[in-house]
Amino acid sequence: MSKKEMPSLRLLSRRTFVKQTGMTAVAGVLAPGLVARQAGSTGGYLIANRFETAGTALLQGYMGSRLDQCFQNDILTKNFDHLIGPFRHRTETHRWQSEFWGKCMMASVLAYQYKPDPRLKAKMDAAVTGLIATQTPDGYIGNYNAESRLKQWDIWGMKYCLLGLLDYHDLTGDKKSLYAAVKLADYLMAQIDRQGGIIVNKGNYRGMAASSVLLPMVRLSVATGNRKYRSFxxxxxxxxETPGGPQLISKAAVNVAERFPRPKEWYSPEQGQKAYEMMSCYEGLLALYRLTGNETYKQAVVHVFKNIQDTEINIAGSGASAEMWFGGRERQTTPVFHYQETCVTVTWMQLCMALLKLTGEAIYAHAIETTYYNALMAALKSDGFTWAKYTPLNGERLPGSGQCGMELNCCSANGPRGLFAMPGLVAMRSREGIAVNFFAEGTTALTSPAGKPVKLVQTTNYPASGKIAIRLEMQAPEDMVLQLRIPEWSRQTILQVNGVLYKDVVSGIYVNLKRKWNTGDMMLLELDMRGRVKVMGKQSQYFAVLTGPLVLSRDTRFTGTNLGTVITPLKENEPFIDLKKVAIKADDSWLQVEAMFQAENYKEQKDPPVVVTLCDYATAGNGAAASTFQTWMPLIFNAAKLE
Structure with a gap:
């Protein structure tokens, strides 16, 4: 690529470039490796994250086995050449094949960071080279014919190409991928300008699909130091905020399902409740807040997070019907059409991750944990080869079908992005030291505030139990703060530091352990894993059972699971239920417990209580043998108890 083909990397003088971005430039071109570090750190942003990804992690136990399974059977088997085919042909007029390459590349980067397998690196290298080879002289990378450019899902696909190229560049420091992203972004901006300068009238869902390109534009502004991307x-x-736009700022405090009148056509340009695209825009808005410091942007995202959590997110940590917000939280006990699209699940996690990194607040880690252990892992099929597109709370686990004439769909491309995000979140660098966000068997490599290597080792089979041992391995003693998240559901928590009981433990926040830490220091944490009963509804009531972060379900594979039998907890109106762990088969489920219930027999006299086996929701209906499952269980209606 000639210098004439790199205008976006040549516009700033060295002095201006360093002043605006804090990065070093050499001979008018970014110094090798510096952009990759910068794009993933804080120097190019006005607002620094409180938490940052620390280093390599290796997880074991059940979670580690699922990561390994997905790595072998999904990540390593992705056919990138198949995904590049539509970019070579460019015959599309309305479909979204062009998103698949970017999603799979982003997942591959995360998977490679977790497990740097040379086979995967070779696949990624070839995938990037292959995609860049399709770029036209004017910069276009996409699958649409000339007459259909910027319509339907074209810009949406460009967004994912940009994100995939930027992630690969951040991983490798490869300049060609950054230059290709620059040319594509410049092409898009020029075409928007030629067509009147308006992006929210392009594509679908009140412009949300197209304008979600906001996130890679912010990242390009940081990666190149060129302010035109920030301006765009x-x-x-x-x-x-224009009349035809999604009004994501002014309506930030309005319920996400009630922002616009119901359109005549559900999947239509005027539909303003599209869950996935809406959250993608807000993720970009939070990045723009970090770049500009505009508090209005941050407050809009915080408002929306709370609204989605309060009105849409269900017990398993996801939501949406037929891909739209619909006030689903209060409707989750009833069968819902096309429930919990995996793309919605992953994007909700992405939004929560961005908020967790920015604020360091535990509420966002709680949301991630619920979603990861339940909705996300439920979507991964038991063989690790593919993902469900929709995951009901009651019913069957069914795989998704191919889309757009391809072998995969949007969700099977997206699911691994969520799964392989977790290793980098378990323990993170904070401004004052280390933050332990999640509990999982394994190790995380970190750096102390003084720049010294630290290894954090967790020994646990959480969430099968609530006992966690955390040990530090350090080169030298150091004063720092170790933040330890106490889940909001753990009402009775025991924490010991080097054998001494720590008394100031409050659920729902981080415990801040400030001291001089040394190698061999040990924390023992025991969380409250009592079974919990959650009841929803008024006259027609349903109940569900949870333990720790796990939602539990009945499954026809196990004892006492005639789903037509109405069961009731023995202790009425009691928030806790006694659970007894039982032995499980390795391929059956993650967790199995037994509980006593009263079965309705429609006799004058009650029968003795029955034993019912419950398993974790993620593996309910997801075993080697087909089965049906039930998460929300109906409570018997008793007219005599009406008030």
Missing amino acids: AETIVKQW
Whole structure:
């Protein structure tokens, strides 16, 4: 690539570049490796994250086995050449094949960071080379014919290509991928300008699909130091507030399912409740906040998080019907059409991860944990080869079908992005030291505030039990803060530091352990894993059972699971239920417990209580043998108890 083909990397003088970004430039071109570090760190942003990904992690136990299974059977088997085919042909007029390459590349980067397998690196290298080879002289990378450019899902696909190229560049420091992203972004901006300068009238869902390109534009502004990408990003946000736009700022405090009148056609340009695309835009808005410091942007995202959590997110940590917000939290006990699209699940996690990194607040880690252990892992099929597109709370686990004439769909491309995000979140660098966000058997490599290597080792079979041992391995003693998240559901928590009981433990926040830490220091944590009963509804009531972060379900594979039998907890109106762990087969489920219930027999006299086996929701209906499952269980209606 000639210098004439790299205008976006040549516009800034060295002095201006360093002043704006804090990065070093050499001979007018970014110094090798510096952009990769910068794009993933804080120097190019006005607002620093409180938590940052620390280093390599290796997880064991059940979670580690699922990661390994997905790595071998999904990640390593992705056919990138198949995904590049539509970019070579460019005959599309309305479909979204172009998103698949970017999603799979982003997942591959995360998987490679977790397990740097040379086979995967070779696949990624070839995939990037193959995609860049399809780029036209004017910069276009996409699958649409000339007459259909910027319509339907074309810009959406460009967004994922940009994100995939940027992730690969951050991983490798490869300049060609950054230059290709620059040319594509410049092409898009020029075409938008030629067509009137408006992006929110392009594509679908009140412009949310197209304007979600906001996130890679912010990242390009940081990676290149070129302010035109920031300017374009800010223009996108201004256009949101036009009459035809999604009004994501002004309606941030309005219920996400009630922002616009119901359209005549559910999947239509005027539909403003599209869950996945909406959250993608807000993820970009939070990145723009970090770049600009505009508090309005941050507050909008915080409001939306709370609204989605309060009105849409169900017991398993996801939501949406037929891919739209619909006030689903209060409707989750009833069968829901096309429930919990995996793309919605992953994007909800992405939004929560961005908020967790920015704020360091435990509420976002709680949300991630619920989603990861339940909705996300439920979507991964038991063989690790593929993903469900939709995951009901009651019914069957069924695989998704191919889309757009391809072998995969949006969700099977997206699911691994969520799964392989977890290793980098378990323990993270904080401004004052280390933050332990999640509990999993394994190790995380970190760096102390003084820049010294630290290894954090967890020994646990959480969440099968609530006992966690955390040990530090350090080169030298150091004063720092170790933040330890106490889950909001753990009402009775025991924490010991080097054998001494720590008394100031409050559920739902981080415990801040400030001291001089040394190698061999040990924390013993015991969380409250009592079974919990959650009841929803008024006259027609349903109940569900949880333990720790896990939602439990009945499954026809196990004892006492005639799903037509109505069962009731023995202790009425009691928030806790006694659970007894039982031995399980390795391929059956993650966790199995037994509990006593009263079965309705429609006789004058009650029968003795029955034993019912419950398993974790993620593996309910997801075993080697087909089965049906039930998460929300109906409570018997008793007219005599009406008030």
